[in-house]
Amino acid sequence: MKFRDDFVWGAATSSYQIEGGQNEGGKGAHLWDEYVKEENGKVFENQRGDVSCDHYHRYKEDVQLMKELGIKAYRFSIDWTRIIPEGIGAINEEGIAFYNSLIDELVANDIEPYLTLFHWELPMELYKRGGWMNPDMPEWFANYARVIAERFSDRVKNFFTINEPQCFVGLSFSEGVHAPWLQLPDSQTLLMSHNALKAHGRAVQELRAHARQPLNIGYAPTSGIALPATDKPEDIEAARQAYFGIPQEGTWAWNTAWWSDPVIFGKYPEEFLVHFEKDLPKITDDDMKIISEPIDIYGQNIYLGYPVRMGEDGKPELLSRNTGYAKSASNWPMTPDALYWGPKFLYDRYKKPIFITENGLACHDWVHLDGKIHDSSRIDFTARYLGALSRAAEEADIRGYFAWSLMDNFEWAEGFGQRYGLVYVDFQTQKRIPKDSAYWYREVIRTNGACI
Ligand code: NOJ
Numbered sequence: 001m002k003f004r005d006d007f008v009w010g011a012a013t014s015s016y017q018i019e020g021g022q023n024e025g026g027k028g029a030h031l032w033d034e035y036v037k038e039e040n041g042k043v044f045e046n047q048r049g050d051v052s053c054d055h056y057h058r059y060k061e062d063v064q065l066m067k068e069l070g071i072k073a074y075r076f077s078i079d080w081t082r083i084i085p086e087g088i089g090a091i092n093e094e095g096i097a098f099y100n101s102l103i104d105e106l107v108a109n110d111i112e113p114y115l116t117l118f119h120w121e122l123p124m125e126l127y128k129r130g131g132w133m134n135p136d137m138p139e140w141f142a143n144y145a146r147v148i149a150e151r152f153s154d155r156v157k158n159f160f161t162i163n164e165p166q167c168f169v170g171l172s173f174s175e176g177v178h179a180p181w182l183q184l185p186d187s188q189t190l191l192m193s194h195n196a197l198k199a200h201g202r203a204v205q206e207l208r209a210h211a212r213q214p215l216n217i218g219y220a221p222t223s224g225i226a227l228p229a230t231d232k233p234e235d236i237e238a239a240r241q242a243y244f245g246i247p248q249e250g251t252w253a254w255n256t257a258w259w260s261d262p263v264i265f266g267k268y269p270e271e272f273l274v275h276f277e278k279d280l281p282k283i284t285d286d287d288m289k290i291i292s293e294p295i296d297i298y299g300q301n302i303y304l305g306y307p308v309r310m311g312e313d314g315k316p317e318l319l320s321r322n323t324g325y326a327k328s329a330s331n332w333p334m335t336p337d338a339l340y341w342g343p344k345f346l347y348d349r350y351k352k353p354i355f356i357t358e359n360g361l362a363c364h365d366w367v368h369l370d371g372k373i374h375d376s377s378r379i380d381f382t383a384r385y386l387g388a389l390s391r392a393a394e395e396a397d398i399r400g401y402f403a404w405s406l407m408d409n410f411e412w413a414e415g416f417g418q419r420y421g422l423v424y425v426d427f428q429t430q431k432r433i434p435k436d437s438a439y440w441y442r443e444v445i446r447t448n449g450a451c452i
Contacts, residue, residue, distance in 0.1 A: 001390040007114070008400030009445040010073030011066065011422060012162065012358050014119035016049050017409040019079065021056025025094040028085025031172075032412075035179035043180050047415030051406055054430050056098065063105045064322075065423060066406065069444040073112040075357060075402045076102070077119035077163065080144055087123030088107045088140050091367040093409055095153050096278040103155050113156045114402070116220060117141075117148060117203060119163040120178075126181075131193035132169065132418060140292070142202035142254070149210035157213055160220040160299050160357060161203045165196045167222065170253025177413055193253070193279040194309060197262055201290035208293075218297035220357040225305035225342040227335060229319055234310040242308045242316035243345050246275055249318065256346075264350045266292030297399065298350055299357035305338035328381075329412075330362040330418050336384035340392045345397035354396060359385055360404035365435060373424045373435035382437065382444075383452050390449060392437040403441060407432060 016032050036048040055062055066074060082095030106113045118141070122131055126140055145161070153159075162168075171178040174189045204217050215297060226243035228235040242248070245259040252258070258271040266288045273280065311317035324333040343354045361381040365373050382403070392398055407420035416427055420437035425431075443451050 001387060002450050003390060003393055003449045004399070005448070007353070007448060008073045009071065009448075010075055010114065010400060010402040011071050011171055011406035012075035012402040012404050013055075013409065014077040015079035015082075015410070016118065016119070017405075018053040018055040018407065020049070020051040020054040022050040024056065024218075025082060025098055026085060026092040027079065027095060028081035028087070028092075029124040030079065030081045031127050032120065033081075034124050035181070042179075043116075043413050044415035045265065045416040049410035052126050052410045052427070053425050055411070058430065059102050060105055061432070062407070063102070063109055063111065063205075065434070066111055067109045069434060069438050070445045071111060072258055072445060073114055073400065073402070074106055074406070075093050075114040075116060075160070077121075079121045080118065080228055081121055081123050083147060084123070084144055085148075087126035088143060091147060099134035099152065103152060107155050108397070112158065114158040114160065115148070115152065115156045116160040117145060118161065118162050118168075120168045132195050133188060134166070134172075135195065137195045138198035138202045141199035142206045145203035146210050149207045149212075153207070153210070153215060154212040158216045158218075158297075160218050161200045162196060163208075163220045163357075164222045164301060165193065165200075165259055166253050169196060170251055171192050174251045174253055179257040185279070186276065187281075189251075189253065189280040190276060190279050193258070193282060194281045194287070197259070197291045198287055200263065201293045204293040204295060214428075216296045218295050218299045218355065218357075219260075220299035220301060221256075221259045222301035222303075222358070223254065223342070224301060225335075225338040225345070226308045226316070227305040227337050227341055229307050229309035232310075235308070237343065238310035238316035238413070239308045240348075242318070243341075245316070246271070246272060246351065249314075252276065255367075260298075260346075260350060262288060262291045262293065262309035264292065264298075264352065295352070297355055298346065298352035299355045300342060300346055301358035302338050302342045302356055303330045303359060305335040305341065306333075328362045329364045330414065332362070334361075334381060336381075336383070336388045338388070339385045343389065343392040343396050343398055347392075347398075352397075353399045355400045355402070356389065356398075357402050358404035359401065360420045362420050365408070365419045365424055367424065367426075367433065371433075372375070373433060375435045375437045378435065378437040379440045382441070386444070386449060386452055398422060412429075
């Protein structure tokens with residue numbers, strides 16, 4: 001298995017999922033803080049992230065854990081409402097101080113920080129003003145990005161703007177399965193997506209303009225990957241078309257090209273503009289210039305794929321999965337080839353250095369009688385996915401991999417019911433125990449993948 005010598009081996013988390021410290025340090029409220037308060041059965045066992053992994057108080061211990069596990073890079077996110085409690089206006093110095101200490105701790109331990117600006121903590125005050133629907137949202141986000149650049153870019157040089165817009169627009173406002181559990185018409189969610197993409201572009205501009213050093217700036221969308229049913233050229237072509245085309249299942253938000261073509265090419269996919277014509281927001285040339293502000297690296301969160309072949313009508317045909325297919329505790333299918341075809345399709349089309357910004361497995365882990373967590377399925381899963389990624393790395397520019405997640409955490413609507421961590425968290429005592437997979441991953445990192 002071959003990865004480049006400077007391959008970035010990392011682990012990822014996000015703020016609300018691990019921090020806790022909900023009413024502390026002058027933090028404002030965001031959408032998830034507020035919407036999990038309703039005990040309406042939308043979140044598994046009505047759980048909330050108020051304390052979660054208590055990382056807000058235990059970040060030093062968590063950085064030591066990373067060091068012990070040989071993790072070289074840490075992708076974390078900043079909670080906008082810790083920095084600017086109302087989204088715009090006064091800066092909260094206590095919030096800045098928290099992230100300063102975290103970053104200092106990482107740097108002191110030789111762990112490279114990769115900072116995500118937005119992993120879904122939409123300030124409540126901005127949401128009350130329409131949130132992503134408000135045309136001022138890109139400027140509010142730009143202002144936040146400027147603060148981040150001014151305060152943190154002396155030590156942080158790697159940034160991702162927004163994480164999975166497919167989810168914070170699609171799952172939250174179209175499918176209604178994430179806070180605030182709404183199912184709005186396409187005309188509204190398409191407007192949100194346009195504003196989110198403008199916010200991304202404005203953030204790139206502000207980060208660059210106020211950077212204290214040259215930065216690597218990227219973007220972290222997600223997608224299921226279309227997997228060719230065979231190696232025949234027509235099935236590969238069908239998968240490529242399905243991957244970048246209008247989704248045949250689910251809402252429009254699961255469209256890869258809609259979210260990434262504008263960022264890289266400065267235009268929305270033509271097919272989509274025609275198909276959704278009546279629901280489109282106003283789109284100007286100036287908007288497209290902002291959205292396509294050049295980025296340096298392309299991140300993609302990849303967990304799974306779905307089989308596709310070329311149909312007899314010359315169009316991609318989605319196939320059903322084999323009976324009894326392997327799946328995770330989140331019922332997601334195990335499809336290692338997603339880490340071959342995903343990066344390959346993305347690189348062929350966008351030609352940007354690629355980071356896998358998230359990949360991992362939800363398991364029903366528990367502490368075994370010997371006090372350890374034997375998560376052999378996570379090891380097997382990761383070995384298979386990394387095998388596929390190493391094949392992709394022979395054909396595409398793959399720069400890094402972030403395991404999701406460093407530790408078990410609040411899995412959004414699934415609460416604490418799904419464990420993704422390399423490190424087990426006992427949510428009663430806050431004790432952390434590295435799982436077998438964490439020690440295995442340490443060896444993977446040490447040997448640059450050669451041990452797999
Ligand atoms: C992607 C999201 O970015 C992350 O927050 C989530 O926990 C994982 N997928 C697993 O669902």
